[in-house]
Amino acid sequence: MFDNPIVLYGLIFAAALLLVDTVLRMLTSFRKAKSQVSNRIETLRHTKGAENAYGELLKRRGMSGRDGEQTIGGWINKMIVQTGKEISQVRRVGYFIALCLLGYVVGLIFVTTTFPYTVLFAVFFGVVASILIIKFLRDRRIKAYTAQLAPALDIIVRSLSAGHPLGTSIALVSREMPDPIGSEFGILSDQLTFGSELEQAMLNMYDRVGAPELNMVTVSVSVQRGTGGNLAEILENLAQMIRDRLMVKAKIKAISAEGRITAWIMLLFPFGLYYMLKTIVPDYFDLVWESGYGGLIVGICLTLLFFGMIVIRRLVNFDY
Numbered sequence: 001m002f003d004n005p006i007v008l009y010g011l012i013f014a015a016a017l018l019l020v021d022t023v024l025r026m027l028t029s030f031r032k033a034k035s036q037v038s039n040r041i042e043t044l045r046h047t048k049g050a051e052n053a054y055g056e057l058l059k060r061r062g063m064s065g066r067d068g069e070q071t072i073g074g075w076i077n078k079m080i081v082q083t084g085k086e087i088s089q090v091r092r093v094g095y096f097i098a099l100c101l102l103g104y105v106v107g108l109i110f111v112t113t114t115f116p117y118t119v120l121f122a123v124f125f126g127v128v129a130s131i132l133i134i135k136f137l138r139d140r141r142i143k144a145y146t147a148q149l150a151p152a153l154d155i156i157v158r159s160l161s162a163g164h165p166l167g168t169s170i171a172l173v174s175r176e177m178p179d180p181i182g183s184e185f186g187i188l189s190d191q192l193t194f195g196s197e198l199e200q201a202m203l204n205m206y207d208r209v210g211a212p213e214l215n216m217v218t219v220s221v222s223v224q225r226g227t228g229g230n231l232a233e234i235l236e237n238l239a240q241m242i243r244d245r246l247m248v249k250a251k252i253k254a255i256s257a258e259g260r261i262t263a264w265i266m267l268l269f270p271f272g273l274y275y276m277l278k279t280i281v282p283d284y285f286d287l288v289w290e291s292g293y294g295g296l297i298v299g300i301c302l303t304l305l306f307f308g309m310i311v312i313r314r315l316v317n318f319d320y
Contacts, residue, residue: 076134082210083137084180100126110275141180142211146246148181149213153239160232167192184209198225213242252318259316267309270301 080087087095103125107118152173159169167189174186184205191201202218217238224231277284288294 076131078207078210079134079138081208082141083134084141084183085137096126096130099129102126103129138210142209145180145184145209146211146213146242148177149211149217150239150242150246152177152181152185153217153235153242157232157236157239160235166198166231180209198222213245216241256316256318259312263309263312263316266312267305270305 080092100122104118104122106125107121155173155176156166156169159172160166164172170185170192171189174182174189176182177185187208188201188205191204192198196204199218199222202214202221206214206218217235220234220238221231224234274285285294288297
């Protein structure tokens, strides 16, 4: 049988395929297990006790204070906190300087070679790029948190139905769910353990996350503690409402896809057309700049383009 080279090559291919499949499965399972470990639990392994882990997590995320009342210094710092990234002040300054240097290079290549205007463009580029990157990271984390919120509420509902207290149900979420919701509910559990009120602790979690759905959960729990009622039933209804809300959001995103891509095309097309003509005919716009009104014309066009983007954004950004 092994005298036939086709059979021999087939066996070698099958053995190699099984080896590659085994290695990939091992790597995938390792990465999956590592990604599902809560950041809080990992911190607990390297610190002495839950209280130290709690303070260490808040410190690394740029937050401080006692009894859950963290001081979030300004809007930018709050946005950075809601990204979930552990960025020190030195690294923040370093990232901003790097973006300004990148803006300086972009300004020299595409805008102007005049030093003062290039520096202004570099600072403007650094500020805008920093805000956009922070907003992107924040929105991505809120999206991941919102997708995990309904299953987390289901865990709490099942735990409450089994007769466990609310604090134990919240701690169960921190152990069973991956980040970002695992660490956030872990901090919530630690705050309750240290004596914080549930309403204040949940408000602090909303400040750390910023998800609108979490605000509804916070308000519902606060009202329930004040007026009474079946908390498990309330949370179950909230979980279903969050799932329906996510479904409606996905439908709206699909319906408005054409309008959103049109907005991006309208934004990028003038710049693409300008640099295409500039590449094909380098002196095509020389008459515009030599007339003395080039800067004014470009400024007016950019202003109209900006307001057009706002109008299209308002048309395709639906409330739900």
